[in-house]
Amino acid sequence: MGIAGAYVRTGVTIAVLLLCASAQAQETPVNFTGWYGYEGYHPFEAGEPWGLFGEGYIKRNDHAILEPMQYFVRFGVNYSLRNGNRLTGGLAYQYNLPYDEASEPYSWPDYRIWEQFMIRRPGPKGMWVHRFRMEQRWLGRKDDPSESGYSEYDFENPFRYMLRRTFLFGDTLYAIAYDEVHLRLPPPDSDKLFDQNRVYLGLGINLDRKKEWRIETGYMLQQVFEPSVEATGKKRVNHVFRVSLTSDAPFAGSAR
Numbered sequence: 580m581g582i583a584g585a586y587v588r589t590g591v592t593i594a595v596l597l598l599c600a601s602a603q604a605q606e607t608p609v610n611f612t613g614w615y616g617y618e619g620y621h622p623f624e625a626g627e628p629w630g631l632f633g634e635g636y637i638k639r640n641d642h643a644i645l646e647p648m649q650y651f652v653r654f655g656v657n658y659s660l661r662n663g664n665r666l667t668g669g670l671a672y673q674y675n676l677p678y679d680e681a682s683e684p685y686s687w688p689d690y691r692i693w694e695q696f697m698i699r700r701p702g703p704k705g706m707w708v709h710r711f712r713m714e715q716r717w718l719g720r721k722d723d724p725s726e727s728g729y730s731e732y733d734f735e736n737p738f739r740y741m742l743r744r745t746f747l748f749g750d751t752l753y754a755i756a757y758d759e760v761h762l763r764l765p766p767p768d769s770d771k772l773f774d775q776n777r778v779y780l781g782l783g784i785n786l787d788r789k790k791e792w793r794i795e796t797g798y799m800l801q802q803v804f805e806p807s808v809e810a811t812g813k814k815r816v817n818h819v820f821r822v823s824l825t826s827d828a829p830f831a832g833s834a835r
Contacts, residue, residue, distance in 0.1 A: 608679035613643030619826040665697040681813040687719040710741040771805035791828040
């Protein structure tokens, strides 16, 4: 079965999630969005463990481009272990705009501190990646949508786990499949434990011989189960077209 079996299992998962999304369509907002951005792990020097991480996305709604949705940036310091695993941590910021019935009726900021451990294991013609990420988030909230400032900042402590698999097709092209679950942990409470799930299928293209620069594009199904807003029933389904420039290029070549 191998690669074919993995594709079948992933396809069945997506089909089930799409059926669930269709069944909820009458009571749940369904959006067709686009996420366009960059993600890079950049060692200070080739072959050395320390480096910087950077990520940024512009997210659009309404046919994936017409309506602003969110603006996101994440950066941090990265340490690569000798076995290929990575430890990373830093700061992140997201600015959210109202874009559907489940949105807050005003724009609001999301400030984050985050920590991450990534396990990377080569597989047959590809790579397995397990990503464990914690985030401490402060979400701007208003009692009155017309006020200029924010009444308070709600705190959340989410945990995210991603299982990702790549499949190589020669030296240039590869396929990507992953699933990522978001859980909302205490403190302050765990009344809304299941935040969301993301399933992704896509293709990647290596842009250089060293495979340090890549373009990845594909489809992601994002289901939000228990949003942080107080009102009940404010769930959503996002069908996402993603385009990402990714890189592992060092800032400088090895001095050795």
